[in-house]
Amino acid sequence: MGTHTDTDSTHSTDPLPTPATQAGRDGLAAILANPAKSVVGLDFDGTLAPIVPDPEQARAHPEAVPALAALAPRIASVAVVTGRPAGVAVRHGGFAGVPGLEHLVVLGHYGAERWDAVSGNVSAPAPHPGVAAVRAELPGFLDRIGAWQGTWIEEKGRALAVHTRRARDPQAAFEALRAPLTDLAGRHGLIVEPGRLVLELRPPGMDKGVALLEYVREIDAAAVLYAGDDLGDLPAFAAVDKLRSDGVPGLLVCSGSDEVTELRERADVVVDGPEGVVRLLRGLAEQLG
Numbered sequence: 650m651g652t653h654t655d656t657d658s659t660h661s662t663d664p665l666p667t668p669a670t671q672a673g674r675d676g677l678a679a680i681l682a683n684p685a686k687s688v689v690g691l692d693f694d695g696t697l698a699p700i701v702p703d704p705e706q707a708r709a710h711p712e713a714v715p716a717l718a719a720l721a722p723r724i725a726s727v728a729v730v731t732g733r734p735a736g737v738a739v740r741h742g743g744f745a746g747v748p749g750l751e752h753l754v755v756l757g758h759y760g761a762e763r764w765d766a767v768s769g770n771v772s773a774p775a776p777h778p779g780v781a782a783v784r785a786e787l788p789g790f791l792d793r794i795g796a797w798q799g800t801w802i803e804e805k806g807r808a809l810a811v812h813t814r815r816a817r818d819p820q821a822a823f824e825a826l827r828a829p830l831t832d833l834a835g836r837h838g839l840i841v842e843p844g845r846l847v848l849e850l851r852p853p854g855m856d857k858g859v860a861l862l863e864y865v866r867e868i869d870a871a872a873v874l875y876a877g878d879d880l881g882d883l884p885a886f887a888a889v890d891k892l893r894s895d896g897v898p899g900l901l902v903c904s905g906s907d908e909v910t911e912l913r914e915r916a917d918v919v920v921d922g923p924e925g926v927v928r929l930l931r932g933l934a935e936q937l938g
């Protein structure tokens with residue numbers, strides 16, 4: 650695959666991949682047959698936006714918003730499901746005020762926050778008190794256990810994340826921190842969600858599967874696609890499996906994750922990272938005309 654990307658999708662044709670499973674083929678067929686009752690769910694980091702060393706510098710692939718704006722009016726809804734605060738995902742994605750994205754919602758903090766493109770407002774409950782307690786304790790905690798060098802804390806509002814990607818041995822640091830951070834989180838009523846060289850401390854009962862399932866049922870969708878790249882997307886994959894068992898066809902897409910083999914193995918379609926996701930979104934829009 651070359652690095653050149655055609656910025657004008659009207660002059661390109663993006664063929665849809667053939668899902669590897671019958672359930673995936675049924676899911677894609679259902680979306681194409683009844684787009685007005687279909688939801689496209691998408692993770693943000695690693696799916697719409699390339700993974701970068703500093704999450705604050707993450708931005709959606711430059712063609713992601715045009716692809717979404719072409720697709721969204723043709724389906725029931727696009728739902729960006731992310732662990733980030735909803736407002737941060739909106740800013741980093743460039744979703745606000747874009748013609749065609751009126752059918753887009755961002756389910757931030759694993760569904761604890763919600764931003765609707767129509768209103769531009771974020772709705773959210775009160776934060777879990779354990780997050781504030783961990784926020785105050787975490788820097789000293791990492792220093793005491795000798796894990797500060799090369800690790801850093803990402804402030805996520807309703808959660809906190811400890812990254813090891815910059816450590817001398819990122820995987821060893823990740824493994825060394827997993828048990829101590831799980832203990833710390835448990836003392837404050839939180840859980841630890843592992844990802845790619847990141848451990849997120851957040852309230853229980855928040856995950857992408859719960860968020861996706863509730864949203865699909867809220868709008869009474871008849872088919873669903875979900876694309877993700879990391880361990881935090883496994884609950885969303887499980888939610889699609891649950892919907893399938895309830896008679897709602899679904900398509901599972903892995904965004905080129907070599908680091909998370911379980912996601913790749915469970916996917917119906919594997920695409921080449923955010924660029925591949927963009928091609929898939931454009932292909933759907935073109936098929937739906």
